[in-house]
Amino acid sequence: MKKILFFTLAMLLTAGPSAEARTKLVALPDREAVTIRFDNPSATLVEEERVLTLQEGENLVDFSWRGVQIDPDSIRLSIMTHPDRVTLLSVSYPPGEAALVWRIHSDTAREEKVRISYLLSNIDRLITYKGVASKDEKTLDLEAFLVLRNFSGEDFERARIVLGQGDPFTDQTTHEETRQIHFLTARGIKIRKTFTWDASNKPWEPQRLETDVGIPVHYIIENSPKSGLGKDPLWDGKIRMFQDDGQKGTIFLGEDHVGITPVRSRMKIYIGDSRDVSVTQFKTKDERTDPRPSKHAVVLYDTEEEIRTEVRNFKDSPVTVDLIQQIPGEWEMKGSSMEYEKRDANTLVYRVDVPAGGTKEISFNYSRRNVRN
Amino acid sequence: MRKPALILCFLFALSILPDAAARAKVDLVTLPSRESVQLTIYNSADLTLARDIRTLTMRKGDNRLQFAWSGTLIDPTSLEMLALGQAREIQLKSLQFPPRVQGLGIWNIDSGVAGKVPFEITYFTSGISWQAYYLATLTPGEDAMKLQGYVRVTNNSGEDYENAETRLVVGKINLLDRIADLARRNEPYGRPGPGFPEPLYGMAGDRVLEEAVPAMMAAKAELKRTRPKEIRKEGLSEYFLYSIEGTEDIANGWGKRLISFTAPEVPVKNVYRYEEERYGPATVRFLSFVNDRQHNMGTEPIPGGLVKVFRDTGEEGYLSYVGARETRYVPRGEEVDLNLGPSEEVSVKPVLMNYRTDNYEWKDDRITGWDEHRTFEVKVANYRPMPVKVEVRRNFPVKAWQLENTGDPGLYEKVDADTVQYTLDLPANGEKVITYDVTWHMGSRGSR
Known part of the structure; x- marks a missing residue:
């Protein structure tokens, strides 16, 4: 399905390109080499090389397309073999047509190789990942696939496909075809597994609910050389995570959409929810203190609050659970049963290690200041 | 038996262009049948991981292998193929979903060997589900029970699975898209441009469960059995994997009940x-x-x-x-x-016996705070001919309160800032009364 047409026209008329002029076909040069570049996720750049048979003097070259979407202002022409002897004089757009006409000057009759570049719509790529975690969840094998979706209207029989990372490769792609191509394997990437409970969006007393409450579980990997990666950013895409089941097979753990992961940064993959770790939290104290300006018409007061949290691990292996706590407004910590990390003005993170089959309790009390009535 | 829905065949790579005309002319070399299949069925989402083992005859050089699944609920984006033997010699170059054909994929394989090679083909399918259910039988004294656990597997995937090694996964996985939606797309990965399908959240409980399907499947193997099959259980990551002993035939449209465990006296x-x-x-x-x-x-x-x-x-x-x-x-x-x-067998009736207020505070002409005192009698009665345990919780709608006990039983525990719990053991047909006085500090009385 050839939708992009290409003609060289004899320069017979001195007037500008008219419809009649462009029907006078001199040669229909074939595509010689096509490169499709997918390094920009929002636009696909096609570059094709063709040999033009030029006459001495001015030549008109017509480039038109039907049934495909090309951004006309993105079309560029480069003279390859004799850039000093062959000159692009002008580009004109015929009225009401998906076409343009190049006016090219050559100092002598010759075969000239040119490269035409343009942005083609409705052809793109997706990245998908497959991760297989080891049975002990310490390492991960990662594979990446390119999914080439060509709904552009154009067939490319032999194209060099450039991703901007890894080696370019040659493949074909036809209109309305989807093709999945493997492009990256990294083995033995170290995993850090995390459990996260956020007080602002998880129920405090899950026992009181009729439905299951899970604790989100993530794998964190680093895009770095020690992980066998670190050469290029990992593009955004859907990742499907599996785990070695120890029986020569795998089970599916879950899927996530991961954002672009630059070199030396971390990819956080949400797997699913653990129901073998439970968190129960209570507010055990909530009192008003220091009413101002008087206790008869209070406009401002402080509070004394206490939080008690119990983390239970029903698994036969130890876990580390990140408890995310929020305290609004201005506050002062009065006492805490363990160290915490202050993530921002109102967010604390307690990293709690819970042994296999064990329970860990933490508590902290704080005072909120200048709460308005 | 129905015609199998999943068809795998070899194509001679005669034409480079995979257009419809070229495909129509290609010669069918082998039609390898399924040798074994393993199903890993999830219950938190409508998803089954199928692992199909087939032996294919490879030619040296380029091989094209066609896999067709129309009429099934397979997610084409999950299709994967792996050479189990001579993996180094076999290179899977690409998986192609040809234009204007649904339910068809072609693997382009470069083989360094000729002859039989075992392959594993894995994919996700929707339409197979499992659900656990339990039967508990209490002893006459109600101090113990016999607990029997069952699972029912239902296959509405469009494909028959014979002699399938069946595994069930317990756990809540994260999914972005429903497998059934991916299976029904016209293009396996959708089309470029805006309007990509929005990811779906909250897949929990999204079960494709059919009405009770009679468990009529009397497979040959089961007739010979003298004991029910065992289920082996193993933890993997945050999930539990139940592997059913031997294999099962799960035909499309059928359900099957399996015993998960029996605990005789809990x-x-x-x-x-x-x-x-x-x-x-x-x-x-x-x-x-x-x-x-x-x-x-x-x-x-x-x-x-x-x-x-x-x-x-x-x-x-x-x-x-x-x-x-x-x-x-x-x-x-x-x-x-x-x-x-x-x-109705145990009744708890709280009765307000006394109410008074005092300690009013004023600002100009307005009341800003006061105390409320209440005396409650909670009558707890057991009408059963056996001892029972009763837990009574009382919540107070204010932050500042004081509780004093005046009666028997007076023991309570504070559950959180505004809740107390009384725990009572009542004998058969017994009765007890909890009495307490509570003071609520209202308004400005609540700020000390």
């Missing part, structure tokens, strides 16, 4: 709870037991499912139906609290 506690803010003005019966070895259960979690509770009447094994309730997932070692609904 000690149970009967607890009646009363908490107006939570259950309304009724006493709710709970049956609780612990999922661990000491309490005669196994060492695995129990997947959520409906528990039907019966009681052995003690009269020649006749049963009485107590009630049914959906359980949540129960981790290993956790105590299960099965809510059997409101009960």
Whole structure:
């Protein structure tokens, strides 16, 4: 399905390109080499090389397309073999047509190789990942696939496909075809597994609910050389995570959409929810203190609050659970049963290690200041 | 038997262009049948991981292998192929979904060897589901129960699976898209441009469950059996994997019931709870037991499912139906609290006996604070011919309160900042009264 047409026209008329002029076909040069570049996720750049048979003097070259979407202002022409002897004089757009006409000057009759570049719509790529975690969840094998979706209207029989990372490769792609191509394997990437409970969006007393409450579980990997990666950013895409089941097979753990992961940064993959770790939290104290300006018409007061949290691990292996706590407004910590990390003005993170089959309790009390009535 | 829906065949790579005309001319070389299949079925989402083993005859050089699945609910984006033998010699170059054809994929394979090579083809399918359910039988004294766990596997995937090694996964996985939606797309990965399908969240409980399908599948193997099949259980990551012994035939449209476990004597506690803010003005019966070895259960979690509770009447094994309730997932070692609904057998009646206010505070002409004093008598009565445990919770709507006990039983525990709990053991047909005085500090009296 050839939708992009290409003609060289004899320069017979001195007037500008008219419809009649462009029907006078001199040669229909074939595509010689096509490169499709997918390094920009929002636009696909096609570059094709063709040999033009030029006459001495001015030549008109017509480039038109039907049934495909090309951004006309993105079309560029480069003279390859004799850039000093062959000159692009002008580009004109015929009225009401998906076409343009190049006016090219050559100092002598010759075969000239040119490269035409343009942005083609409705052809793109997706990245998908497959991760297989080891049975002990310490390492991960990662594979990446390119999914080439060509709904552009154009067939490319032999194209060099450039991703901007890894080696370019040659493949074909036809209109309305989807093709999945493997492009990256990294083995033995170290995993850090995390459990996260956020007080602002998880129920405090899950026992009181009729439905299951899970604790989100993530794998964190680093895009770095020690992980066998670190050469290029990992593009955004859907990742499907599996785990070695120890029986020569795998089970599916879950899927996530991961954002672009630059070199030396971390990819956080949400797997699913653990129901073998439970968190129960209570507010055990909530009192008003220091009413101002008087206790008869209070406009401002402080509070004394206490939080008690119990983390239970029903698994036969130890876990580390990140408890995310929020305290609004201005506050002062009065006492805490363990160290915490202050993530921002109102967010604390307690990293709690819970042994296999064990329970860990933490508590902290704080005072909120200048709460308005 | 229906024609298999999944068809795998070899194509001679005669034409480079995979257009429809070229495909029509290609010669069919082999039609390898399925040698074995493993199904890993999830219950938190409509998803099954199928692993198909087939031996294919490779030619040296380029091979094209066509896989067709129209009429099934396979997710094409999950298709994957792996050479099990001579993997170094076999290079899977690409998987192509040709234009204007649905339910068809072509693998382009570069083989360095000629001859038979075993391959594993994996994919996700929707339409196969499993659900756990339980039958509990209480002893006449209601101090223990026999608990039987079952799973029912239902296949509506469009494909028959014979001799399938069946595994069930307990756990809540994260999914962005429904497999059934991916299976129904016209293009496997959709089209470029805006309007990509929005990711779906909250897949939990999204089960494709059919109405009860009669478990009529009397497979040959089962007729020969003298004992039910065993289910091997193993923890993997945050999930539990149940592997059913041997293989199963699961034909499209059929369901199958399998025994998961039988625990003959699990000690149970009967607890009646009363908490107006939570259950309304009724006493709710709970049956609780612990999922661990000491309490005669196994060492695995129990997947959520409906528990039907019966009681052995003690009269020649006749049963009485107590009630049914959906359980949540129960981790290993956790105590299960099965809510059997409101009960008339134990009554809890709080009665306000006394009310007064004092300690008013003023600002100009307005009252800004005061104290409220209440005396409550909570009458707890057990109409059952056996001892029961009763838990009464009282919530107070203010932050500043004081509780004083004047009667028997006076023991309570503070559950959180505004809740107290009284725990009582009542003998058969026994009755007790809890009396307490509570002071609520209202308005400015609440700020000290």
